Amino acid sequence: MKHTLSVLVENQPGILSKVAGLFSRRGFNIDSLAVGVTEDPTVSRMTIVVDGDEHMVEQVEKQLNKLIQVIKVRVLEPGRFISRELSLVKVSCRTGDRGDVMKIAELMQARIVDVTTSTLTLQFCDTDERTETLLDLLRPYGFKEVVRAGAIAVEKGCH
């Protein structure tokens, strides 16, 4: 099962390797990891999606907390947070297919950001599930490249 963790860390060099190293050495599976500075420039937020059971997530949380540069770890409750993932999808697209791909883009509310004679590039920002749906719909046309940024998440309401 997938779990989303929101981790506040000191905005210092080396912390990313410490977190990544922790996951690999303890055998935790990272699904995605996205990191960026917060409203406080000395603090960064990592959104980490891990795949595993309750016991593993508990260990991930505790082990992350042991890192000196980690300030706070929250395991986000399912249904209580908003999660978005940015992706750029370059699809093979000959002239005859272009209309179909554009329809899919319109239907899924993806933006077309680049067009060439043989490709279409879509920008898509939505949940993990919706991204999977878009990719399923585009797969028959052939992917040139798929670039996914990893999920970022925020809790609903006034947390």
Added chain:
Amino acid sequence: MFVYPKKQHKGVFAVATGAEIMVKCLEKENVRRIFGYPGAAICPFYDCLSASAIKHILVREEQNAAHMASGYARSCGKVGVCVVTSGPGATNLITGIATAYMDSIPLVVITGQVNSWLLGRDVFQEADITGACESFTKHSYLVKDAADLPRIFKEAFHIASTGRPGPVLIDVPTDVQNQPVATWQYPEKANIRGYKPRTQGHALQVKKALAAIAEAERPIICCGGGVVLANARDEMTAFAKKSGIPVCATMMGIGVIPMDSDLYLGMIGMHGRESANLTMQQADLVLLCGARVGDRAVSAPQQIAEKARIIHIDVDPAEIGKNMPVDIPIVGDVRQVLKSLTEGVTDTVPEAWKQKVLDYKNQFPPRGEPREDFVEPRVFIRDLSAMMEDNAILVADVGQNQIWAARNFNVKEGRFLTSGGLGTMGYAIPAAVGAKMAKPHRQVVAVCGDGSFQMAMCELGTLVQTGTDIKIIIMQNGTLGMVKEFQDKLYKGRYIGTILKGGEPDFVKLAESYGIRASFAKNNAAAKEQAAQMLQQDGPYILVCRVDPATPSI
């Protein structure tokens, strides 16, 4: 693109260089001794050290600097400090750092590093030591600006010694050591946002634990290294006495309760005493105190947890539930938690259970009979134990000698030091030197095998040079006994790589060449007599015992 170093310090009115600040910071932390091995990249620091009252102990190989600092830290409870140069100096130290990490020993480790503008270019003696040690340091720093040194040193000592202790690494490039700093001040306190270890156990959890103890019919306490680290020996004894619950220990928890105490059942685990293991298997309540449920101590945690309720007290929340499912977790300083538990506990342990575990203890007495053709090591350790002072420190190396020592040495008011977590051979001699320096008025004896002795025998130079009075026992059986035992049991006696015989020095002559008195004992009577002489004499001594290679660990 090559970036030339900037002359950024021009015009700065300097009060100190980075290296001077480093030495001053150590003085502010009341560091008296530092164990190390110099090299080009740490020379500025060494030069400043010469003007300080801090005593430098020159080891013969860098790994042993960490072991000595570790022995020092374990015996006196203060942070041990060691220093080496960049590259091979730092990489040699890694095993020592990992050893301290696995046993949660507070160390501050200083490494020199190449000039910061050359970092990442693979220059002479460059090694990414903060990267290499990431998984076995509690925290590490690569210093980029000498002005950060006071804060970093304050934080390093704070992190190393509080919460669950551990080694902290400070990597200082040569140019940072030479960097002039206009003004500096050693901070009063470390303030780290992400590091606030919890000490007081949660009152509700303590209450739940007391209720579980009252309901239990077959309770047992399992005492780990955390009890020693928390300096909670008296509190543990008081709790065990008041509650009447029998106690077993992991290897790192040996010595919390004297072996001859009625309450104490011995060491648990793969090499543990039957009395302790049988009790553990039948318990309906296990109180884990500062024990991390390592595989050598508890091989099947799930099985035990199925039969018993588990209370787990640890200062490190990540240890709770890591290897064993827990019913009542208590995060906090073991000493504080034991105090709270002792206040509320009464002796509700059924007499039948107390009698049963005592019977187990009598049913499985220590093994081995004195021999005339060899020194029977288990008997000898018991003889040695009886001869040594009550507050003596015994340092066991790793291998069969460790198990003989762990199972047979009676720690009364002293200490039992060993590398329990990482199991590092060659640990005993340097750790014993460090321990003796911390407690100069106590007897310190190192027990080694002939394999582990040869891993650290270069340190005889250090102990002679520093005039450290430690006694060393070599259990010589011409083999790497522990592995050979595995080969006997699991690989049908196909020995490979476990025979030392044919390549060993004459240990007595070797000792004498260093000016260390030594003798050779071929049976128990001789060993006992020579050990008595050894303990009476001033100065280091090596006692070589001829041991039958067929003698088992347990």
